[in-house]
Amino acid sequence: MSLATEKQNMSTDKTSAAAGPLISVEGMKKYFPIRKGIFSRHVGDVKAVDGLSFEVGHKETLSLVGESGCGKTTAGRTLLRLLEPTAGKAIYRPDGREIELFKLSGKKMKLARRDLQMIFQDPYSSLNPRKTAGNIVGEALRVHGIAKGAELEDRVEQLLVRVGLRSDSFNRFAHEFSGGQRQRIGIARALALEPRFIVCDEAVSALDVSIQAQVINLLKDLQDELKLSYLFIAHDLSVVRYLSSRIAVMYLGRIVEVGTSQEVFQNPRHPYTQALLSAVPRPDPKRKMQHIPLTGDVPSPMNPPPGCHFAPRCPVAEKHCHESYPETKQLSPTQAAACHLL
Amino acid sequence: MATSNQARSAQRAEIKKGEVLLEVRNLRTHFRGDEGIAKAVDGVNYSVLAGQTLGIVGESGCGKSVTALSILGLVPMPPGFHAGGEILFRGEDLCKASEARMRQVRGNDISMIFQEPMTALNPVFTVGNQIMETVMLHQGFDKDAARNHAISMLEKVGIPSPRQRVDEYPHQLSGGMRQRVMIAMAMACSPQLLIADEPTTALDVTIQAQVLALITDLQRREGMSVVLITHDLGVVAQTTDHVAVMYAGKVVEYGDVESIFGKPRHPYTIGLFHSLPDLAGPGERLATIDGIVPSAFHFPTGCRFRTRCLLASDKCVNEEPALVEAESGSGHTVACHHLEEAEKL
Numbered sequence: 102m103s104l105a106t107e108k109q110n111m112s113t114d115k116t117s118a119a120a121g122p123l124i125s126v127e128g129m130k131k132y133f134p135i136r137k138g139i140f141s142r143h144v145g146d147v148k149a150v151d152g153l154s155f156e157v158g159h160k161e162t163l164s165l166v167g168e169s170g171c172g173k174t175t176a177g178r179t180l181l182r183l184l185e186p187t188a189g190k191a192i193y194r195p196d197g198r199e200i201e202l203f204k205l206s207g208k209k210m211k212l213a214r215r216d217l218q219m220i221f222q223d224p225y226s227s228l229n230p231r232k233t234a235g236n237i238v239g240e241a242l243r244v245h246g247i248a249k250g251a252e253l254e255d256r257v258e259q260l261l262v263r264v265g266l267r268s269d270s271f272n273r274f275a276h277e278f279s280g281g282q283r284q285r286i287g288i289a290r291a292l293a294l295e296p297r298f299i300v301c302d303e304a305v306s307a308l309d310v311s312i313q314a315q316v317i318n319l320l321k322d323l324q325d326e327l328k329l330s331y332l333f334i335a336h337d338l339s340v341v342r343y344l345s346s347r348i349a350v351m352y353l354g355r356i357v358e359v360g361t362s363q364e365v366f367q368n369p370r371h372p373y374t375q376a377l378l379s380a381v382p383r384p385d386p387k388r389k390m391q392h393i394p395l396t397g398d399v400p401s402p403m404n405p406p407p408g409c410h411f412a413p414r415c416p417v418a419e420k421h422c423h424e425s426y427p428e429t430k431q432l433s434p435t436q437a438a439a440c441h442l443l
Numbered sequence: 444m445a446t447s448n449q450a451r452s453a454q455r456a457e458i459k460k461g462e463v464l465l466e467v468r469n470l471r472t473h474f475r476g477d478e479g480i481a482k483a484v485d486g487v488n489y490s491v492l493a494g495q496t497l498g499i500v501g502e503s504g505c506g507k508s509v510t511a512l513s514i515l516g517l518v519p520m521p522p523g524f525h526a527g528g529e530i531l532f533r534g535e536d537l538c539k540a541s542e543a544r545m546r547q548v549r550g551n552d553i554s555m556i557f558q559e560p561m562t563a564l565n566p567v568f569t570v571g572n573q574i575m576e577t578v579m580l581h582q583g584f585d586k587d588a589a590r591n592h593a594i595s596m597l598e599k600v601g602i603p604s605p606r607q608r609v610d611e612y613p614h615q616l617s618g619g620m621r622q623r624v625m626i627a628m629a630m631a632c633s634p635q636l637l638i639a640d641e642p643t644t645a646l647d648v649t650i651q652a653q654v655l656a657l658i659t660d661l662q663r664r665e666g667m668s669v670v671l672i673t674h675d676l677g678v679v680a681q682t683t684d685h686v687a688v689m690y691a692g693k694v695v696e697y698g699d700v701e702s703i704f705g706k707p708r709h710p711y712t713i714g715l716f717h718s719l720p721d722l723a724g725p726g727e728r729l730a731t732i733d734g735i736v737p738s739a740f741h742f743p744t745g746c747r748f749r750t751r752c753l754l755a756s757d758k759c760v761n762e763e764p765a766l767v768e769a770e771s772g773s774g775h776t777v778a779c780h781h782l783e784e785a786e787k788l
Contacts (some may be wrong), residue, residue, distance in 0.1 A: 168647035310502070310715055314719075315731045317720065318731060321728075338648065339677075344720075376649060381648055382655070383681065387701070390681055
């Protein structure tokens with residue numbers, strides 16, 4: 102009750118109508134220390150996220166794409182403080198107010214999390230097998246003291262129906278559902294607190310194509326209806342192209358290129374983006390792939406190479422690429438890339 | 444060793460490129476379970492031509508992997524059992540072969556690459572050891588020759604510094620490298636047929652492109668046939684010659700890759716293509732196939748796709764459609780009662 106009123110107070114005290122993106126992130130870093138020996142000596146860091154800056158506008162979908170190990174999942178979790186950030190700033194702007202997420206106390210962060218939710222990748226491991234669908238979806242309402250008893254059941258049933266499940270799903274356990282249905286439970290759970298911003302971490306990657314299409318349509322409908330913003334984390338570029346307004350391409354903890362969906366797909370400027378796009382097999386046997394081969398694997402984020410992180414695999418790298426990290430160059434009002442050769 | 448190789452190459456000469464190497468006829472592999480009998484594979488027909496690639500597509504639970512395991516005799520029995528049909532490999536019915544004979548075939552004539560390279564490799568043996576095992580068993584190599592062979596195989600699949608890597612354990616390698624080791628193991632005896640079950644699903648796109656290029660390159664050099672099981676229609680379009688679309692334990696459509704992608708005929712295949720985000724315009728809604736794949740314990744009567752099909756009629760409930768040629772002589776076969784209506788989907 103007290104939390105609910107506090108939330109109302111927060112949203113009524115509009116300090117200014119200053120517009121700005123819903124979320125702005127500046128220089129976000131997340132290092133995981135490596136400790137060795139009996140004294141747990143700090144010997145180095147895994148620089149999973151190494152200075153990310155991006156913005157997500159109102160009702161917008163920004164996608165973070167990249168290969169495994171590039172830090173995209175860590176970025177999403179750090180932004181919602183499921184992992185504590187090492188450095189950086191993240192500003193959330195509901196109704197013209199500015200909230201600095203990384204400076205909030207635990208209690209205030211809990212309040213902010215009502216607006217900031219997450220959908221997880223694996224619908225098999227992200228749902229507690231010992232709870233019913235109703236319990237899973239209703240838990241957030243209970244924890245935040247928003248509803249209880251019959252009212253809670255009512256709201257949960259509405260949510261389950263909204264994501265396309267039968268209302269009698271309430272008392273069934275997670276293992277009784279298929280993968281697509283479980284992902285719908287995960288979506289209902291994220292929607293329970295009426296958020297404005299949802300981090301979708303590989304939300305459709307584990308699903309078969311026909312089921313994937315159903316879930317993608319659901320996410321789009323919900324965005325239109327509830328005016329949601331998404332940070333969509335994915336490695337499947339065709340899904341990303343379909344869903345996003347803007348795309349940020351990550352490589353080894355940093356963003357190497359950002360632009361509108363059209364810019365990134367039609368006119369990729371960073372050699373890594375170009376190689377990544379060329380590697381996507383097209384569902385058309387007549388158009389054989391013009392694949393730009395990349396040799397080797399993504400280097401370890403523990404000892405990233407000096408200079409441009411992509412240089413060791415880059416087909417066009419020159420000598421100076423190995424010496425200094427390139428600055429981000431603005432290529433159009435919406436597109437930017439970090440490469441020495443631009 | 445030399446004689447066995449000669450014998451093998453003599454045997455191989457019998458099968459020319461484009462002839463049938465493997466024919467699966469009406470194969471049924473069922474499982475006994477708590478709810479009765481699961482008809483995981485229930486009447487699958489397809490053939491693989493020498494030197495060519497057959498793609499098998501379909502959603503999870505449609506029986507793709509069980510068909511592959513049946514070919515290699517790797518289905519655990521019980522609970523599984525062979526309920527009918529034949530698997531003819533160079534004319535020999537593998538369903539009737541003894542376990543000893545299957546052991547000769549596996550790894551030597553037919554080998555397999557599994558989806559998850561971390562669980563398919565043994566974590567307590569070096570990768571070299573695991574490659575050496577197959578050649579020592581099947582080709583009678585001694586330890587030194589096998590080790591040299593393992594090193595040359597690692598080199599062939601593009602692993603840098605193979606002399607050092609041969610003594611490393613699977614956990615020391617990245618995902619892409621492990622999948623390369625799996626390929627090296629599968630290729631070590633130069634099999635005639637390679638079954639690749641979702642070989643790139645766990646990999647990133649750039650690594651996937653490398654692994655697929657490697658498989659097609661090795662195939663061209665060694666003249667081997669490949670059965671590629673995947674749910675990714677892009678991978679199928681880029682790497683296969685023929686395609687079999689499976690649904691609920693059956694092949695519902697079969698044909699060469701260009702005719703399947705150019706003019707899909709079965710409502711299920713058409714639905715799969717429509718749900719691809721690649722082919723949708725921006726802002727366009729994705730077409731979906733409603734519902735989910737039925738459980739193998741309770742497949743619907745008649746056509747199994749009818750519960751999700753827009754064209755389903757009474758005929759579909761009562762009568763199971765046969766796999767017949769859509770146009771005579773095209774080799775493109777479809778199992779559907781409503782082919783003409785399906786063209787308008």
